[in-house]
Amino acid sequence: MAGPVREGLEAPRVGWVDEPPIPVIRLGDTGEVAAALPHLLGFHPAESVVLVSLRGTGGSRVGLTVRADLPPPAAARSLAHTLAGKVATDEPQAVLLAVVSGAPDVVTPDAAAVPVLPGAGFLPPAPELPHRDLVHEMVLALDARDVPVREALLVRSGHWWDYDCPYPCCEPGAGTPLPGGASPLAAAAVAGGAVLAAGREALAARITPSDDDPGAAGVASACLSAGREHAARLRALGRAAVAAEAGAAVTAAVADCRPGPDTAATRLADARVARVLWGLTLPEVRDRALGLALGEDAAAAEVLWSECTRRAPVLLDGPPATLLAVSAWLRGDGAMANVALERALAADPGAALPQLLADGLAACLPPSALRALIGSTLEQDAAG
Known part of the structure; x- marks a missing residue:
């Protein structure tokens, strides 16, 4: 059966x-x-x-x-x-x-x-x-x-x-x-x-952490440390400054994930993954990260979201999984988009963006429509 x-x-x-x-x-x-x-x-x-x-x-x-x-x-x-x-x-x-x-x-x-x-x-x-x-x-x-x-x-x-x-x-x-x-x-x-x-x-399984992954403990420890630092800097510097720092960290990580001989064997350090994960908890950072799927670094961004989703501990895996779903969807990979959205909704069943994306994917919204929607949203954010 x-x-x-x-x-x-x-x-x-x-x-x-x-x-x-x-x-x-x-x-x-x-x-x-x-x-x-x-x-x-x-x-x-x-x-x-x-x-x-x-x-x-x-x-x-x-x-x-x-x-x-x-x-x-x-x-x-x-x-x-x-x-x-x-x-x-x-x-x-x-x-x-x-x-x-x-x-x-x-x-x-x-x-x-x-x-x-x-x-x-x-x-x-x-x-x-x-x-x-x-x-x-x-x-x-x-x-x-x-x-x-x-x-x-x-x-x-x-x-x-x-x-x-x-x-x-x-x-x-x-x-x-x-x-x-x-x-x-x-x-x-x-x-x-x-x-x-x-x-x-x-x-x-490509984006699911392995139970026997020897690196899991290192990432978990790095996320704890980065979380404390993230909270402290929010209190000391304010949200806008921390969001700017997080955006710069995401941009640098994407650059190090670009295809090429210099990055082929590169694995982002646990501390860098942790900073990206905590940065993506800020909606303004995550929303700007959506725009990476529309530019020349779309492939590198998808590599980063895949790596972050696979290595993220529970409670931090929702945002990168959502971004991975968008990247996969825009290049026509509905299977990976579905898998990533399931991961995002498992992390936070009440999250609005992954649920909205899941509804759109179920309705067979083509990539061109999603591309236009993201572009319009980014233009509105820039104007606001």
Whole structure:
């Protein structure tokens, strides 16, 4: 049985085609799209239902990708309508529906035995591909939004099947091997610096502190010391002065996270991470840090937010996780944005900004809209 249903937008690097940094990918045939699902999501999906928006002339261009855990049968209709609503925001020409599952073929309860020659008895009912009921609900939900399903696939054990294909290649027990080699999508993802995760849990592990991390105690100690100093300087110098110092510390840390040979093997000292974490507790510092995602240091800022989120102790991890979500979202990585927002909301369930971002991501707000919103907010702050 599938675990808790996790639904929402998980569309990475090529997911939204309206952002200049994101390459436009046109995939060739059905097998190529099926093989590309991990790159569309940023991780290898398991026991998942995936909708791929097909845009452009004739629906030849990959657009938004949405995913959810396979639901229990009672929740299939509700999930189908939810996901159909999300993918419809991309205004697709058509949708490719894929079920990724290791479930075996099934014999439905109402399947009839097949008679053979008179007096020779019956053959047992033929098995069918699994999860047909879910596929049926998805097709109905998409049809209600006038979105045609170009193909409905099962992806399993390195093969793919078309649920509607009548030929032997798509019979249970057969299947077509997924194409090998480097696809255009995989090449584009690697060129963009993407590292494919083994699964969603592995994606979350990239920003989750390890229980046996020998450096955890050092960061915790540095955060205690930095917290005392932060409080003392607030009392002595006032909020404006401390915010200016914190902003300078963030800027310097971002500079040391820029890609290049001088920073490739650099690990920020615990004390510097601690100062950045405490600085980000000031809303004005965090708000200015949002602007880094719009400039030439966007990649370096994302490295810093990732490092700070991974190393931050509880109660200080919310702000960097929120900033990481914004950075990931702006480059089209909805999977990492979702993971980071879950971390931010776990740190502070009542925090307004991560909840607002989570709502926007669930509504499939494209990166261009988020970029415009951040830019407008920064302009208002500067004018005020």
